[in-house]
Each structure stands twice: as structure tokens, then as C-alpha cells.
Amino acid sequence: MLSLIGFADVAQDLKLIKPIILPKECCKINIVNGRHILQEKYVDNFIPNSYNSSKFNQPVKIITGFNSSGKSIYLKQVALISYLCHIGCYVPAEYMEISVLDHIHTRIQSTESVSTLMSAFMIDLKQMSEALNESTCESLVILDEFGKGTSEINGLALLLASISHFLQRPLNLLPHVLISTHFHSLPNFLCQIYLIMSHKIENSKIICLFKVVDKIEDQNISMAHSIAALNGLPMCIVQRATQVLQLLQNEECVNPMIDNLRYKLFIRRKQFIEK
Incomplete structure (x- = not known):
């Protein structure tokens, strides 16, 4: 009872909405102007983003963008909103409909510990292995910069092979997959529709817009040096x-x-x- 009262208080205070729960066989997630319920408390103006995935709307989505552009927040936002639906809580969005999920697989952060006897890269591989072997069309898979724990060529090869494995599945077995990456050469090997965290340049300075948009060809330029200057190097x-x-x-x-x-x-x- 206390949990339900807490949900009600939070829903009213944070302007949450009631999601529409669809049957499993729909295999659909549609979030309109979703927000990260924690991140928006630490910024003056949080920029909402939408996410739409189904059998008929490219369930495998790949997003790029330079550091601090908002990729990880976007991935966590999608996972968090999906999780809130499954515990009976209202969600931070303008509209949402989601079919019931059986798993939410993530490769976001690897915490090393002497108790696990595994390096960060081994933990990454274990998490990816679980996503590849256990995910179904009713699963959500979130992969944040998988492959960065090894050399660039090996990381790219592992990521490319993993994405190809998902894409080779029939549509009725393909999970919702959301991937962020810094491997800008990925489009050379994999024909997919790519997304990017938008930005603009004013007076030689980069301004992050934190909005997910379709990627265009000339947005493959590295911004590492500009980001380094912004962070005091x-x-x-x-x-x-x-x-x-x-x-x-x-x-x-x-x-x-x-x-x-x-x-x-x-x-x-x-x-x-x-x-």
C-alpha cells in the first residue's frame, strides 16, 4: 500500500502519465517525448526524446555522437521508462504504449571487483552473451559503447558481429535493440538507419542540443578536440x-x-x- 501511495505522489509531482500496456505479441515500444526522471532534476532544461520500435519500425537502432552529447542518458531513459511500466508506475513521457517485456538486457556499465575474477572487458562480453543467447522478440536490449574495452579493430569486429547476429533473426524473434557507439566506420560495413545526438557550432564552439535525429553523411567528423578544449585541456x-x-x-x-x-x-x- 505504501508503494502505491508513493507511486501516486511521484506521478503527481513529476507530471507522469499512465502508459498503455499492450499484449506480448504486439512487440512494440512507443515513447513520445520521454524524460530521464533523475537526470531532469539536475539540469535547468531537460530535452525530451522519443523512441519507437516494433516489428515494422526497425527494432535495431544505432546511435552515434561525441562524448557528453547525451547518448548514455537516452539509452538509460528508454530502459528506465520501460522498467517503470512493469512495476506499475506512471512514466515521464507525453504518451507511451508498450507490450509486456520478458527481459531488459543491458551493457551499460561494468564494475570490476576482485570477487568476480573478471576484467571489465570480460564482464562486457558476459553481458553481451546473455543478451545474444537469452533475448526474444519480447526483450529490450540496451548496449552502450560495447567493444571499447579492447582494441578498436577487435571492438568494432565484435560489435559488428553481434549486430549482424540480431539482424539475421526472423522478425518474430528479433528483440528491441538500442545501441550507442563511437565506431564511426560501422556504416561502412552495416547498412542501417543511424541516429545521432544533434549539435550546432557557434563561434567555433560546440553547443549540444541533446536531441536524437537521423544521421546525415557529413556528421561523421570527430569532435574530440573541441570537446577536449571545452573541458579545460x-x-x-x-x-x-x-x-x-x-x-x-x-x-x-x-x-x-x-x-x-x-x-x-x-x-x-x-x-x-x-x-
Whole structure:
């Protein structure tokens, strides 16, 4: 009884709405302008986002975006709203309908512990294994940057193989899958509709809009250096990193940085050797 009273108080205070629960066989999740019920308490203006997944609306969705753009919050928001429905609580959204889920599988955060005798990457693999082996069309699978615990090429290969495994299933066995990734080369190997956390650039500064939109071709540019500058990394380091990136992209040699005195000594030694 106390739990129900608590649900009622929260629903009124946080302007929650009653979700529509559909039969299992519908295999549908539709969230209109959903909110993260905890995150919105710590920001001045929380930006809501929608999520729509069904047999007929691409149940496997892949989202990209730079760090701090809101990808993880969006994934957790979808999982949290879905969970609230299943414990009888109203949800933070304008509208929601969901079929009954049998599992919510997540690969979001791996906490290492000596008691588990597993590294963070091994925990990631275990969580992914459970999602691949136990999920059904009535499951929700949330994968946040799977593959980052190993080398880029190995991580990309594992993620690509896992997504392909899901996509090879018949529609009546395919779960709702929501994936975030930093592997920008993924579209080169997998033809899917990709989403991105939107942003704009004003006066050479990045402004996060925290809105999920369809990705377009020219949004594959790395923003790592701009994000580094926004978070206080010295500009000399950011400028050097930008220079190195341009050299690598042009397949040019990256020479070490040297000050004027060392440069003069370098020239003298070079001239001496040439003589």
C-alpha cells in the first residue's frame, strides 16, 4: 500500500502519465517525448526524446555522437521508462504504449571487483552473451559503447558481429535493440538507419542540443578536440592534437615538436652530417 501511495505522489509531482500496456505479441515500444526522471532534476532544461520500435519500425537502432552529447542518458531513459511500466508506475513521457517485456538486457556499465575474477572487458562480453543467447522478440536490449574495452579493430569486429547476429533473426524473434557507439566506420560495413545526438557550432564552439535525429553523411567528423578544449585541456595540447590528426589524415609524417634552441641545434647537426 505504501508503494502505491508513493507511486501516486511521484506521478503527481513529476507530471507522469499512465502508459498503455499492450499484449506480448504486439512487440512494440512507443515513447513520445520521454524524460530521464533523475537526470531532469539536475539540469535547468531537460530535452525530451522519443523512441519507437516494433516489428515494422526497425527494432535495431544505432546511435552515434561525441562524448557528453547525451547518448548514455537516452539509452538509460528508454530502459528506465520501460522498467517503470512493469512495476506499475506512471512514466515521464507525453504518451507511451508498450507490450509486456520478458527481459531488459543491458551493457551499460561494468564494475570490476576482485570477487568476480573478471576484467571489465570480460564482464562486457558476459553481458553481451546473455543478451545474444537469452533475448526474444519480447526483450529490450540496451548496449552502450560495447567493444571499447579492447582494441578498436577487435571492438568494432565484435560489435559488428553481434549486430549482424540480431539482424539475421526472423522478425518474430528479433528483440528491441538500442545501441550507442563511437565506431564511426560501422556504416561502412552495416547498412542501417543511424541516429545521432544533434549539435550546432557557434563561434567555433560546440553547443549540444541533446536531441536524437537521423544521421546525415557529413556528421561523421570527430569532435574530440573541441570537446577536449571545452573541458579545460590546455589549448597548446588541443592545437597539437589537431595538427597531428590532419597529418595522419593526409598520410604525412608527424615530426616531434621542438623549441627554437633545439631547432637550431638540430639544423647545425644536420648540416654537420651533410658535410
